[in-house]
Amino acid sequence: MRNERAVSLHRLSCDGLVKDHGGSFQLGPLSLEFADGVTCLVGPNGAGKSTFFRIAAGLEKPTSGSVRLPRGKSDERISPLGYLPQILDMPPGATCEEFLHYVAWVHRIPAGRREKAVADVLSRTGLAERVTSKIRTLSGGMARRLGIAQAMIHDPVMLLLDEPTVGLDPRQRLALRETIAAIAAERIVIVSTHLVEDIRGLADRVVVLDGGTVVFDGDVPALEAKSDPGAPGETDLERALATLMGAPE
CATH class of the missing domain: 3.40.50.300 (P-loop containing nucleotide triphosphate hydrolases)
Known part of the structure; x- marks a missing residue:
């Protein structure tokens, strides 16, 4: 972060x-x-x-x-x-x-x-x-x-x-x-x-x-907290995404 x-x-x-x-x-x-800042839009x-x-x-x-x-900006043409x-x-x-x-x-x-x-x-x-x-x-x-x-x-x-x-x-x-x-x-x-x-x-x-609907909205630590230890992936972030998007084990 x-x-x-x-x-x-x-x-x-x-x-x-x-x-x-x-x-x-x-x-x-x-x-x-x-809002201002970087939002990553993620999904399969x-x-x-x-x-x-x-x-x-x-x-x-x-x-x-x-x-x-x-x-x-002030120029409404742009x-x-x-x-x-x-x-x-x-x-x-x-x-x-x-x-x-x-x-x-x-x-x-x-x-x-x-x-x-x-x-x-x-x-x-x-x-x-x-x-x-x-x-x-x-x-x-x-x-x-x-x-x-x-x-x-x-x-x-x-x-x-x-x-x-x-x-x-x-x-x-x-x-x-x-x-x-x-x-x-x-x-x-x-x-x-x-x-x-x-x-x-x-x-x-x-x-x-996933499938056209929002399955998560938050910051990276909150996303990592969604990780299922049994999901595929080498990191909490990868496992969290696999968990949320229903990836097969």
Whole structure:
């Protein structure tokens, strides 16, 4: 666990949120509130994590219930949220700077502020020395950091990061977790993950989904306390997740 945070300034609220996929799967009903800091959204494949992200990002509408986004910055033209999907298509022949200038334009950042916005976000994600690098030359870890940079370019108060460390080696995952922790001080960050090391290294709070419903909501020590000694896993955290998600022994 990392240090306790100051009182949150932002809130994402879900009230009775339901998404029904034609009887094959239902997410919810979910009534949750997210505050500043890092919340790890955890669950097996098909638990509803990506569905929740798409609804929170405005890409899908709920069947019923509501999602209330946090209030954004003073410029109401600019979205209060940034989104990194699992797969982000970026133009391989563009430089990091060119790509981010385009994303800044999409987010309606005024022309006079774009240069600084690009420089700031490259610095905050550890890519300041890659300004003129072509995207196709970036390592997997750098490409994911650029994905976070594009999600942050408009300085949103909420970030949705869907499996941001997937496919990275241990060193790259550590560097990316450090990046995420550094940018989460004054914003809501929700990270979808199935990696135990991400949970332990990032989470101020953990929400576990299974079958579209919340089966746990709390911090890492409280999650570890759910561990069943007979469940599979090498640590209390792994055994707790296996216990909550009904993994076979």
